[in-house]
Structures are given as structure tokens and as C-alpha cells.
Amino acid sequence: MPKELRIENLHVRIAGTDTEILKGLTLRIRQGEIHALMGPNGAGKSTLGAAIMGHPNYEVTEGILEWDGKNLLEMKTDERARAGLFLAFQYPIELPGVTLFNFLRSSYNAIHPPAEGQKPIGAVMFHKMVLDALQLLDMDPSFSQRYLNDGFSGGEKKRCEVMQMQILKPQMAILDETDSGLDIDALKIVANGVNRLRGDNFGALVITHYQRLLDYLTPDFVHVLMNGRIVLSGDRELALELEKRGYDWVREVVEAKGVPA
């Protein structure tokens, strides 16, 4: 049975304020599926990613948020990660003094703890995994011993997020504008990173501004988020249509259907 991320009538506001950003969003993503989420600036795309992962600055006021039948709203961020969720950040933090290798090893052991009586993965074995993943993302092996994101360019940080995903092998990933700021070569590399994980035990929500990522990462579903709700859903064709006709077209379509957007 594929696991499912279930989002039902989700209302989210900025913690401590009355500013509501998501206003009743509904979406279901199963493992084996890739969903693309598009929408104009300020529609709430990144808020959705943050809310799924439990960012303390966002408060869920109403609705259902479940992963594999478990109520995410009762789980801390690290518990959600250990349950198989992953968020590739739009703006990853820098952590001077902690090498990418050490960071990833702690993270890996937290998410994939050794079975009872087994030892955690050895340094040599893990080193090999890190080098392989770096190579797949076309990153220099020296990144392993560099401090996490410290002095990385914007593009290197994005690749590093996908590289982490490669190692941590999540069951469901949210990629928050991982393509923004990337040139076309980097875009292909990042898309391939996601494609390699595709399979029955992996699902993803890919948040993007641009349809060009979807040229390399064929989504099964495309959704348009406007004003805190998903207003239109379709397949690959919808993204192409959007590219051609813009969000004003979506507004017209939605109004024609009689749904406020």
C-alpha cells in the first residue's frame, strides 16, 4: 500500500497574527506520484511546505494534515522527518564549523537508526555513500569536508539539498523552489536527482515558479495555488498552458467556473 500525505481543508496563519495564508487547501499525494505546485508570488506555496514540516512560525488553525494515517499536527518537526518526510529548503541555513559529512551522518543515523543490536553505519561506508551522492549531483568530493552550506553559492546550496535527499532517502519529499536561481545544466542535474528516487516508495511535491523544471521532471499532476487555495488541477499539459497564458488566464477560468480565486 502506498503511503499518502493527506491535506484536507488546511488553514494556516502566521503564528501570533491574524494573517491567514492558506485558506482551506486540500491535496492528496501518494507515494509513486510526483505533484507540481505552481502559483504566483505570495500564493502560499512555501507556507504549505513549511506547514507540512511543522515550522514554528506557522500555525495550523483548521483542517487535517496526515502522513500514512498519522496526525502530523501532533508530531514535532524531527518526528516528521523520522517518519519519512523531507523538505528541500528554498533558503537552506549555513552551519559554520559542522562539516557536511558530520551533519549528514548524524541526520542519517537519526532517520535510519540501526536495528536492535546492530551498529550504526561505519564512517568508511558512509563516506562512500556521501561521495557517490556528491558525484551524482556533479559536486566536488571536497564538499564532504566543507562546513554545511558555509560559503556555498546559491546553486551549490540547492544541489546540496538534493544531495542530502539522495542520502536520507525520504518516503515523501517537498522541494521548495529548488530550481530557482539554477542555470539549465544545474536544473537538469537537480531534476535527475529527483528522477533517480522515483518509484513506488517515493512521492514528491515539487513547488516551482517555472514550467521549465517540468521538462526534465515529468509530473503526474500539476496544481495551481492562488490566494491560499488550489484553484486548478491537471496534468503536464496544464503547466504548458500556464506558461503560454499566464495566471490571468487561470483567474478567468476559475471565475468562469464560479469559484473565487
Next chain:
Amino acid sequence: MSETHDRELLEGLDTYKYGFYDTAEPVFKTEKGLNEDVVRMISAKKNEPQWMLEFRLNAYREFISKPMPNWGSPLLQEVNFDDIYYYIKPTDRQGDTWEDVPSYIKETFDKLGIPEAEKTMLAGIGAQYDSEVVYHNLKEQWEKLGVTFLDMDSGLREYPQIVREYFGTVVPPSDNKFAALNSAVWSGGSFVYVPKGVKVEIPLQAYFRINAKNAGQFERTLIIAEEGSFVHYVEGCTAPMYSSDSLHSAVVEIIVKANARVRYTTIQNWSYNVFNLVTKRSVVYRNGTMEWVDGNLGSKLTMKYPAVYLLEPGAHGEILSLAFAGPNQHQDAGAKVLHFAPHTTSNIVSKSIAKGGGRASYRGLVKAGPNSKHSKSFTRCDALLIDDRSQSDTYPVMDIEENQIEIGHEATVSKVSSEQIFYLQSRGLSESEAEAMIIAGFIEPIAKELPMEYALELNRLIQLQMSGSVG
């Protein structure tokens, strides 16, 4: 850092780990409080030469005449000099094998892992228990090269000329109230002499343990590194948790001759009822290098500013200071560098962390005295606050009396941000593991200067503090 290992560390620890104590009675102790008779009795017990008794008595008068410092920390006013035992002799003899050490003391040091450390990674070791050094050993290969590593009392007995020549010259009793106190009642500590050209490649270690209640520990250390020599001296310290306070007030004097290099590393982990008021100073001659690596994690109040006096051209001073202040702790740590010759250089790096209402202060002095042209000094001081209740302050003083001097100072204060914690939690780390990782990164510039075992110990201690089990 392995996760499983971290978890083991974070679980089941709800007290200061080294808080155990033994109940054996000492063979001798002076009455509580301090007067001239107590000073005379200490000197007599040790069969000291007349000059040392006079040195002590003069120092005692300095101590009496000096008021309590009115700077540093308000906690200082809580020190009650009348409520302290100034000399406690735990045993009648000193061992140079572990078998010679009384079993109750041996058990304490076994628990602290001292004999293991000696076997694997040290050139020599000294262990002080309350006022006296109870064990001392230097590996034969270093002894053959003429290296001396003794407790200070034996040093005075066996090398009276050398001790008389240097003792109290780097830190005179009149320097400050606590240096005067130490000079009056000192006992134990280390005497290290490294002959010309000899490089002691693995560290010498001293371990200081306060066991008795209301005890004062006043060890005195003198290190002399002759021309072109090298030595790395490491000290660690612990004490039991008592409800009443203890006082630790050491003096360390180091002489670094031409082209010599001395590194002095401290991992201070006193229990949270210890006042730690220490004067550490070195003088450095032509092209010599002094390095202080000073880690302060324990104690109720620490006031300590390792100092380097650069006396001849080419002399270099390096001070790495690390302070971690948890609940009810005040770490007033820092560094002093005094340039008294041209073409001298110094570098200060301070990293302080405050958590749970703790207070971490950096207090520093960079002085460029007359005749110090073409000297350079750079200070970097970073503070990290874990929460809103904690406090960090910086008191840098620059005193420049010469021109053509290059002085730099950079300071940052940062707070652990919810974005950082969220990111690390999104990678499966718990909140306290995330905080510990941020701190490990923050102190990395200092941790990487430590021998590996000490770096691991430091990380472990910080994880303990971060797990909320302490204080």
C-alpha cells in the same frame, strides 16, 4: 558525532557527572579560616626554606591589605574567606605508581579515567587531591632527556635554586588579591622544566580534584621552557557538588625562552559551587611562542584572563578562550596580551555560550607599550546566546602607547535562530541535538586545537549541558 552515541549521552544523566565524593578523613588539615599561624603551619608542615616562609608571610600581608575587587562579578562578594579550609592533606605519601596511592583516592581517579589516559596518550601525569599531589609520574624517555615534571613542593625541595630564581617573578604576590592569597597558602601544582632544545611531543597532564567540603585549592604551577624547547601541558579539574561553596585560586607562571614554544590547555569543569579565581601569566622572549587554550565549562564563578607578556622581538602570543555559562553560572573569562617589544604579534579568539540564564563575559586587554613598534594584534570574540534569559557582555580594553601598531578587533553576538533549529529538526535531529550541533560548530575553531581526546571530552561536556541535565 554518532547519533546513537549522542542519545546514550543525553539519557539518564541528571546530575553533574563528577559530583561523587569519598568520605575518608584527611591525615591533617588546618583550622577553618586564615591567619598568620595557618600560613606558618603550612610552611612548617612542608619543611620549607626560610625564604619561602617569608614569601608566604609577605603575600599574606598583601592579601589582607587588598580590598575585594569591585569589578568582574557581583558573585565575588559571596566568597567567605573565613569559611574555608586552606590546607587539607589527604595522605602521608605520594605515589609514583598507582599501587602506592591510597585506595579511596585511587578509586576517585579511576572513575575519572586518569590512569587510562596516562597509559595511552600522555608523557607524564600529576594528580592533586585537595591540597597535595598524591601521584606523579613522568615517562622514562623524557626523564632521560632532562625533562623535570614534579609537584611544586618536590620541585622546591629538589631544585631550590631554579625555583627561587623564577618563583613569583611572573605573577608577584602584589599583583591582585587572589594571587596574594595563593602565594600565602599555595600547595601542590606542577613544576616543569624543559631543557634547551628538548621537544616533549606528547602532553603532560595535571589533574586537580577538590574532594573535601569547604575546601580551598591553591595550586601553584611554574613552567620553564629553555631555548628552542617545546612542551604541551594539559590540566583538567573536577569537584563534588556540595551545598556550600569551595574556592579554587591558582597561580600559573610560565617562562618561554627564545625560540621555545609552550602550549597550556585547560578544560575547567569544576562543580557549580566552586569559585574559580585564577591568575595565569607567561613571559615570552625572542621568537618564542606562548599558546593558552582555556576552556571554562564548570564553576559557579570563574574570573580568569590568561596573559602573555611579549618581551623581545618576534615573540608571539596566542589565546583561545572558550566559556560556557549555564544556569546560575558566570564565566568572566578573557585574555591579556602586552606587547613590550617591537615586531611582536598576538592573536586572541574568544567563543562564549550562555544558556538558561547563565552569563558569559569576555574581558580582554591588548596593550602596546613603549618600544613596541611594528607589532600586530588581532582579537576575535564571538558570543552565542541560546535563549533570551541568558547574558553576554564584552569588555575589551586597548591601551596603545606606541605608533605603527596594527590592532584589530571583531566581535559578534548571535542567537540560535528558530530557522537553524527548524532546518536541523527537519533532518531528524531533536531540538537539544540541534542546539548541541550548532554549538559544536560555533566552538570548532577552538575544539580543533585540542588533542582529539580532549575535543571529544569537550563535545561530550557540552552535550551534557545542552541536554538540560545540568544546573
